[in-house]
Every structure is written in C-alpha cells, then in structure tokens.
Amino acid sequence: MEIRPAVPDDAEAAIALYDVIEPWAVGTADMLRAAIERGPGSHARAMLAAVEDDRLVGWGSSMLIAGSNPVSAQLRVMVHPEYRERGAGTELVEWTHQHLKQAGAVSVRVFAEPASLEWASRWGYRQTRQVHYAGIDPREAPPLPAVPAGVELRPLIEVDPRLVHAADEVAQRTKPGDAKIESRPYDDWYASVWQAPGMRLDLSMAAQQGDQVVGFTLGHGGDQKIWSQMTATMPEHRGRGLAKLVKCAALHRAAEAGVIGAFTANYDGNEPMLAVNNWLGYRRVATHSVLICPL
Numbered sequence: 414m415e416i417r418p419a420v421p422d423d424a425e426a427a428i429a430l431y432d433v434i435e436p437w438a439v440g441t442a443d444m445l446r447a448a449i450e451r452g453p454g455s456h457a458r459a460m461l462a463a464v465e466d467d468r469l470v471g472w473g474s475s476m477l478i479a480g481s482n483p484v485s486a487q488l489r490v491m492v493h494p495e496y497r498e499r500g501a502g503t504e505l506v507e508w509t510h511q512h513l514k515q516a517g518a519v520s521v522r523v524f525a526e527p528a529s530l531e532w533a534s535r536w537g538y539r540q541t542r543q544v545h546y547a548g549i550d551p552r553e554a555p556p557l558p559a560v561p562a563g564v565e566l567r568p569l570i571e572v573d574p575r576l577v578h579a580a581d582e583v584a585q586r587t588k589p590g591d592a593k594i595e596s597r598p599y600d601d602w603y604a605s606v607w608q609a610p611g612m613r614l615d616l617s618m619a620a621q622q623g624d625q626v627v628g629f630t631l632g633h634g635g636d637q638k639i640w641s642q643m644t645a646t647m648p649e650h651r652g653r654g655l656a657k658l659v660k661c662a663a664l665h666r667a668a669e670a671g672v673i674g675a676f677t678a679n680y681d682g683n684e685p686m687l688a689v690n691n692w693l694g695y696r697r698v699a700t701h702s703v704l705i706c707p708l
Contacts, residue, residue, distance in 0.1 A: 414470070414496075416504045419460035421446045426469035427462070434491045437546050437676045437698045439633065439640035440611065447610035459512050463492065463501040470496040473505035475513055475521070479605065480585060480597040486518040486708075506536060514708050521708055524678075524701040538704040543681040547695035551675050554664035554693060561653050565621045566662055570614040572626065574607050575599065577619060580626040581606070584645030606631070613639055616666050618659040628655030630663050632675075639667055641677040644686065656689045664693065 419427070424446035431438045449460055457479075463471025471492040478485045490505045513521055524544050525533060560566055569577060578599050585594040606612070611633040620628035630644040641663070646655045667675055677695065679686050680703070 414463055414465045414499060414501055414504075416461060416463050416471075416501070416508060419449050419462045419472075421449050423462045423469055424449060427472050430469065430472055430491055430493060433493065435699075437548055439635070439638045439674075439676055441635040444611035444633075444635070451610075457516065459509065461505055461508060463496075463505060465496060465499075465501075471501040471505055473509050475509045477513075477516055477518060478522075478594070479601065480594045482595045483519045484517045486513045486516070486521045488513075488521050488523045490523070502532075510536070510706075510708060518708055521706050523704050523706075525704055527700070527702045530702055530704065533704055533706075536706055538706040540702045541705050542703045544678050544701050544703050545681065545687070545697055546676065546678050546699045546701070547690055547697045548674055548676040549664070549693060549695045551664040551668035551672050554661055554668065557661050557665060558654055558658050560620075560658065561655075563622050564627065564653075564655070564658075566658065567619050567621055568615055568666065569617040569619055569629070569631070572619045572621065574603060576621070576624065576626045577607075577629060578602050580619075580629055580645065580647060581631075581643070583647055584629075584643065587648060588645065609633065611635065616663055616670060616672070618662045618666070620655045620659055622650075628659050630656075630659045632663060632667075634672070636670075637672060638674040638676065639672050641675065644689075656686065657692060660689060660693060 424442040427445055428440055428442050431440060458476040461473040462469050473490045475486055475488045478487060488509055490502055492502045530540060582596060613632050613634055616639060617632045618630050619626045627650040628646040630641055632639045632641050634640050644656055644660055664675055677690060679690065
C-alpha cells in the first residue's frame, strides 16, 4: 500500500469514499479538486491518499484551525471498510501528525466513529464531547418566520463581505468548541471562506440591521447537497429568532435552486442551535465522538 500526497485526479475516488463512509458529507469532485490544487506547499492544509492496486482506499485531510491560539488543527482519516486493519489508517495519522507539528500545531481534533476511540487512544486521543450530524430536504422547511422590524434579510452574495467578516470574528470567539479562536485577518478570511471552493453565497443568508450583520448562516456545496457550516447571531441580538430566520430563508432558497439535501453538525450541549435545527425539521443521521490529542 502506498501513502502519498493527494493529486487532483484523486478527487472523484475520494468523493466516492466519502459517499461510502460519510454519506451525509457534502462535497463534489470539482470542489475537492480545487482544494487539492490550492494545497501543495501549504502548512495550513494537507491531503493524503492511500492507494492499493491503483485503487484509492484511504484518505487523510488536515488543516490548521484559522485564528486559533494556541495553534490547533483538525484531522479526518478514512479507510474503506474492505481495506481496514492493514496499516493505512496508522500511516495516515502518523504522517499527518508530523506535518501538523512542523506547521506549529500543539493539538489536533478529530470527529470519529465511537468505535474508533480505543484505536485512536494509542496516540493519546481522548473524547471531549459528541457531535451530531443532521439533514433535511429543504423542500420540507417550515414557513419563513416574521422578519423583525428594522432587519433586512439578504443573500450573502448581495452583502459587503467586510460586514460578514466583522460578524464572523465575533461568532468565532463566542461559539462552542475545543479551540480558542482569537482573530483572522480579512484577506485570509476572504480567500479561505468567501472564495472557498463550493461556497454558496447565493444560498447563504444574512440578517442586516443598518450597517451591521446581526445574524448569518454560511453554506457550501453543489447542486444537490449543501452543508450549513456556520450560523451565528451577534450576542446583543440574541433572543430575536434571527438564527431561525436566516437558516429557514437559506433552506427556502436551496429548495428553489433544486437542492434536495441540506446537512449540518452541532456539538452535544449546543442546545440553542440544536433547538433551531429541530424546529426546522432536521433529522439526526449520525453521531461521532470529538477526540482531542496533544502533539
């Protein structure tokens, strides 16, 4: 078995592997190919392929968590069920750990099947919480809630990205999570978030009041499936139903665009967002353990 850096031609096989192991994951071959093309020489992101007999049977991806201090990272390792217990997962983890150490990370996080906990513990991974995945057909979303007075509902493609960046800075510092997020320069955020492969600014929504984005939801994906990767309300505007509003509006736009699957993830204990997703009609599809390892 060969472990090597991913190349753009691996994209379709890697997406097929995701479909086997994590069918709720959202991505297309074009999105992944673009991400691989951006990656060579980067300390912030790395992708690996495990190949046997010219077949891609394993995949590893890692990235530094932008704005984290101390520097933290996240990792995903997948091996096709037919090729497990042959050492591919071990090699992918160890290669990635070494890369992340060189990049300056002091810890790494992984979302893993609960059955993997004992295997992962050999490197020092310990569970901190759980993460729940959920999905909905956007056509089943409830009617749009009333828009509060003074609030304008707009797709992000019509919003000044600097206003969204300012809101995201607040959201990243206040969201639940294992990494401490401080700040991310606008230019880096714009290139890595706003212009990320697959970002659907047309299906992402903001609640704007005057010259401030007071709530927003970001999503990426393709024509059939989208992923809600971040939803936030500014602290002083919470309790007004803005998270429900922007997420519901995003689902309505997705349905109009022909999307048939919308997916998201939430940490165990994030009751406010879990309640929003339950109200929207999301149904849980899987639960993973959140594991943290010092490097």
